[in-house]
Amino acid sequence: MASPLKVAVAGLGTVGSGTIKLLQQNADRLTERLGRAILITAVCDKDHSPRDYPVDGYRWYDDAIRMVAETDADVIVELIGGAEGPARAVCERALAAGRHVVTANKALIAHHGMALAATAEANGVTLAYEAAVAGGIPIIKTLREGLIGNERRQVFGILNGTCNYILTGMRETGREFEAVLAEAQALGYAEADPSFDVDGIDTAHKLAILATVAFGCTLDFKAVHVEGIRHVSPVDIAYADELGYRIKLLGIAALTDRGVERRVHPCMVPAGAQIAHVEGVFNALVVDGDFVDTVVQVGRGAGERPTASAVVADIADIARGTRQPTFGVSVRHLRPLPAAPMASHRGAYYVRLMVVDRPGVFADIASILRDNDVSMEAVLQRGRAPGEAVPVVMTIHETEEAAMVKSLQQIQALSWVVEPPRMIRIELI
Structure with a gap:
């Protein structure tokens, strides 16, 4: 021996x-x-x-x-x-x-x-x-070894159990973000200062690593677009259910004709998607490969035992004499691919406005969207309250992020909009 x-x-x-x-x-x-x-x-x-x-x-x-x-x-x-x-x-x-x-x-x-x-x-x-990355889920080995023969165009997933626990709790109980966060802290799922988790930084760290291993590109944490979940409300979660979606904080890395997308933000995903049913503190990773098609991995993304399992797996490779390049290829062979600007991202959107209920509101909204080449798919408004603030929900056909952001800035400037618009990207995965 x-x-x-x-x-x-x-x-x-x-x-x-x-x-x-x-x-x-x-x-x-x-x-x-x-x-x-x-x-x-x-x-x-x-x-x-x-x-x-x-x-x-x-x-x-x-x-x-x-x-x-x-x-x-x-x-x-x-x-x-x-x-x-x-x-x-x-x-x-x-x-x-x-x-x-x-x-x-x-x-x-x-x-x-x-x-x-x-x-x-x-x-x-x-x-x-x-x-x-992802605790007990062997995603690095999967990308670097198991899928070595595949061209990877996209990898995405739920990479933070704290955020997934909070969003699950909000959906199941209707409670506000702060109440479920406090519960997560009491159970040890969230730190006393939860900023790294709920503001998306923890997920962004992991996504930057995944993009490099998946695509063989240089590691660039600063290129990750990062948003957290503090602004997600029970109202948005309820509307998501009504529209056939669930809200998840996703990290998404993709190769596009504009460069490498690296983005972390809340997403509405179809309720029938596999990742929509990953709840609580669990993580999930989805990889698209040209020969393997789609691979889904689900497991505990943190904690003493799952993370220790991953640490020992690496020690075991060293004990066997197995050596792999850190990111799948030698550092000198990592490609300096351009970062795709978030402003040029194209996708569908959910928007919630709080507006004073009066004649002409929809005409003003439609005019701004038309002028920015943004097309509404559907509008939801429950009941009437003339002269009072009411929620108006829109879903938007696929459009460019820059046009969506500009439209919302102009809508927010209108006198009858009483709070900043809430926008959540819809991912048809």
Whole structure:
């Protein structure tokens, strides 16, 4: 049997603890499957409080950078988090020293993945990050290995369980965003500061990575159009149901004749679509390939056990001696494809207005839309309340984003519009 693969783990939070538990509990199974043992030799965390798993046999460090310098581990597992600071320094130094690195850090990869991958290639080691995108769903392996023979034109999905839980709760109970968010925080599904999740940043980090792996293009987080879910209301969710849609926060990457689209925003998806029925904290990924057609993966996108499963899968590849280019091709072969401007995106739209109910309202709306070459598909208004504010809902035929945005700016300027228009893109997936 080959000599053990020595591993050092930096960060004993939720994912780090889960990783150690998995390696301990399934040690015999892993050894049998890999033909060699995985041996944890060192751990790093400033919190020395007792754990619910044994750590006595490991050398303990308070400083992760010192651990990299002193340990003889073959693999450094970075589970500290954050795009800068110790997490970045640990990965840079480990790769430069010829150590393999496994991480669950989507922000680090989204912002610095190109440079880290170049260092890994220069030193003949692996930078692995399956756990950084969609937790326990093996989407990186699927794109990089399972679908290697396919031309990928689109990859999209639900990439944040917190947002999916909130939108599911709002639809099922009719409660407002803030109430369901508070519930998600109480259950541990949302952080005390939920901004990265509900404002779409977490999804954008993951989408930037997916676009690079799927299309072989340079990694460009700044090219991602990002919107969150704070503005989605129970009124919009109810209208979506009436129109035959469900609202999901999607990350969508697509190759178009204008370049690479990378966009994160709430979408209305047909109620019959598979992804419409992915509820709660679950994630889902959909990949379109020219030979395989459509592949759908659903699973838990976060949490101790699913994310640890992905971390250990990367460690297992290293133990087997399996090496893949970080993004599917060498960094020097990633293509600098142009970013498709969001203003040139074409699609259908849902729009909700709050307007004072008086004669001439629809004539004014129709005039603005006509002048911007925007065509209404349908209009919904329930009841009459002369002189009072009432909701007016429109669906818009496929049109250019720039024309839609300009139309809404002009409509908002009208005196009888009492609050900013709400726009949600309709994705006929």
